[in-house]
Amino acid sequence: MAALLEAQSVSKRFGGLQALSNVGFTVAEGEIVGIIGPNGAGKTTLFNVVTGVYPPDSGRVVFRGADVTGAAPHRICKLGAARTFQISKPFADLTVLQTVRIGALNRIRDMAGATVKALEMLELMGLAGKRDELGRTLTVIERKRLEMARALATQPSLLLLDEVAAGLRPNEIQEMIALVRSIAAGGVSVLIIEHVLEAVMRLSGRIVVLNYGEVIAEGRPEELVDDPRVIEAYLGEAYSLA
Amino acid sequence: MAVLVAAAALPLVAGQHLLTAMIVALHAAFMALAWNVAAGYAGQFSLGHSLFYGIGAYASTVLYLRLGLTPWAGMFAGAALAGVVGVLLALGVYRYNVYGIFFALVTLGAAEVAKGLADNWDFIKGPVGILLTMQYAPGDFFFLRREPYYFVALAMLVAMILISLALERSPLGQYFLAVREDEQAAEASGVNTYRYKTIAIGLSAALTAFAGSFYAQFYLYISPETVFVFEPQLTMMLGTMVGGAGTAFGPVIGAMLFSGLGEALRNLPFFENTRQVVIGSKMVYAVLLIVVLIYLPGGLITLGRRRA
Numbered sequence: 001m002a003a004l005l006e007a008q009s010v011s012k013r014f015g016g017l018q019a020l021s022n023v024g025f026t027v028a029e030g031e032i033v034g035i036i037g038p039n040g041a042g043k044t045t046l047f048n049v050v051t052g053v054y055p056p057d058s059g060r061v062v063f064r065g066a067d068v069t070g071a072a073p074h075r076i077c078k079l080g081a082a083r084t085f086q087i088s089k090p091f092a093d094l095t096v097l098q099t100v101r102i103g104a105l106n107r108i109r110d111m112a113g114a115t116v117k118a119l120e121m122l123e124l125m126g127l128a129g130k131r132d133e134l135g136r137t138l139t140v141i142e143r144k145r146l147e148m149a150r151a152l153a154t155q156p157s158l159l160l161l162d163e164v165a166a167g168l169r170p171n172e173i174q175e176m177i178a179l180v181r182s183i184a185a186g187g188v189s190v191l192i193i194e195h196v197l198e199a200v201m202r203l204s205g206r207i208v209v210l211n212y213g214e215v216i217a218e219g220r221p222e223e224l225v226d227d228p229r230v231i232e233a234y235l236g237e238a239y240s241l242a
Numbered sequence: 243m244a245v246l247v248a249a250a251a252l253p254l255v256a257g258q259h260l261l262t263a264m265i266v267a268l269h270a271a272f273m274a275l276a277w278n279v280a281a282g283y284a285g286q287f288s289l290g291h292s293l294f295y296g297i298g299a300y301a302s303t304v305l306y307l308r309l310g311l312t313p314w315a316g317m318f319a320g321a322a323l324a325g326v327v328g329v330l331l332a333l334g335v336y337r338y339n340v341y342g343i344f345f346a347l348v349t350l351g352a353a354e355v356a357k358g359l360a361d362n363w364d365f366i367k368g369p370v371g372i373l374l375t376m377q378y379a380p381g382d383f384f385f386l387r388r389e390p391y392y393f394v395a396l397a398m399l400v401a402m403i404l405i406s407l408a409l410e411r412s413p414l415g416q417y418f419l420a421v422r423e424d425e426q427a428a429e430a431s432g433v434n435t436y437r438y439k440t441i442a443i444g445l446s447a448a449l450t451a452f453a454g455s456f457y458a459q460f461y462l463y464i465s466p467e468t469v470f471v472f473e474p475q476l477t478m479m480l481g482t483m484v485g486g487a488g489t490a491f492g493p494v495i496g497a498m499l500f501s502g503l504g505e506a507l508r509n510l511p512f513f514e515n516t517r518q519v520v521i522g523s524k525m526v527y528a529v530l531l532i533v534v535l536i537y538l539p540g541g542l543i544t545l546g547r548r549r550a
Binding site for chain 1: 411412417419420423424426427428429430432434436488
């Protein structure tokens with residue numbers, strides 16, 4: 001399988017904090033890859049580097065064969081990698097339809113066509129009934145769905161999801177898992193950061209574990225649950241010794 | 243439509259005084275909508291639009307006096323020049339991620355610099371300003387009666403409203419809105435925020451310059467003290483903020499309201515001289531602005547929407 005996204009020994013430092021050091025991983029076409037790790041492990045920083053929010057200090061990011069290290073976020077979106085934000089960024093004073101249509105305009109340059117695409121995405125995300133509501137009026141789960149609809153409307157080949165299950169109730173998590181599965185089934189590769197281990201374990205074909213900005217383990221979900229390094233990172237040394 | 247017909251028929255019944263007041267109001271509404279393109283739709287709160295207003299006023303006037311170019315064409319030249327200046331300013335300012343209040347201050351400073359330059363530039367008569375001769379020359383945008391000016395102002399406003407509506411229905415307008423709402427999310431949705439902020443300023447600057455040219459042709463006198471100062475900027479802001487920023491009709495309503503209010507205050511008995519009128523009006527404007535922004539943050543236009 002050809003690598004869709006490849007991060008090659010990416011490092012990023014914020015002042016005295018080494019947020020990422022020599023992180024490397026790949027996402028192949030059609031894959032769902034999870035990134036897990038405790039708070040502050042560098043997951044969101046990795047997302048931000050991959051999507052061009054800020055450039056890495058060293059290392060390379062290659063997407064669909066093109067070196068996109070340090071490229072502006074809109075360029076990376078144009079190339080086909082779309083993201084959601086951990087803390088939702090709805091367009092507060094725009095309607096749900098307007099918001100998703102802006103995403104659709106990434107590939108479709110006329111308003112009528114973009115509106116059709118946007119409505120299709122709203123249908124998929126179960127937001128069709130909310131099309132004329134303002135972003136600011138949505139609930140937490142609706143905002144997450146809105147972010148996904150906006151990202152999908154850009155017609156990406158890779159979708160990067162930053163904690164879409166966090167803060168959701170158990171039944172909502174089940175819905176979200178089904179939703180991500182159906183997106184992946186539609187031919188979109190997914191890179192997912194997740195705190196809710198159940199979601200990420202059930203979704204991902206492969207998982208990358210980060211701790212203190214380093215990749216400490218990588219593998220299939222069932223391999224990782226028994227990995228002492230992973231248990232230690234999550235639960236502490238005392239637990240693994242016990 | 244009914245409003246348009248009524249507006250077109252107004253000169254039949256209105257006296258010269260009312261007509262003058264209406265011209266001022268239409269002009270104010272045009273300016274407000276021009277500023278609204280950058281501030282209302284794209285969220286780029288410029289305080290330096292007097293710069294573009296002044297460029298429009300001086301460009302058409304100087305081209306007419308020095309080269310004999312009709313101001314009908316000169317106003318387009320002024321718009322082009324203001325657009326270029328706006329784009330260059332935006333490219334520089336946004337390159338260094340100047341945003342929000344800092345952006346407002348930088349643009350305010352830019353207008354102040356322009357005033358300083360105009361004051362010291364003999365070619366355009368410095369602080370003395372330029373007087374145009376009152377004459378009847380329709381081909382050169384000069385009329386003796388109010389009616390033609392009224393119709394020009396009305397046509398300009400109608401065109402400006404149509405431009406605003408077209409913007410609202412175009413991809414460009416959507417990019418402006420995305421930039422206003424959240425730049426990071428806009429970028430993540432494939433919107434080149436640097437490019438569209440720059441286009442917003444350039445477009446808004448060019449449109450504002452048309453208002454400046456009209457001002458010169460109507461008042462027949464321009465000076466740095468009348469066009470490069472904060473007054474035109476204030477007119478744009480008050481109308482837009484009170485009427486409803488980011489809409490095609492809010493700024494029109496707001497600008498009309500303030501123009502009418504200004505006219506009414508001028509005729510009240512308790513002001514003894516012009517100075518008092520100016521100070522008194524500003525106080526009334528300020529109170530109105532504060533009240534509307536507290537109770538109707540979306541502007542007066544939201545009143546209609548709530549009922550609907």
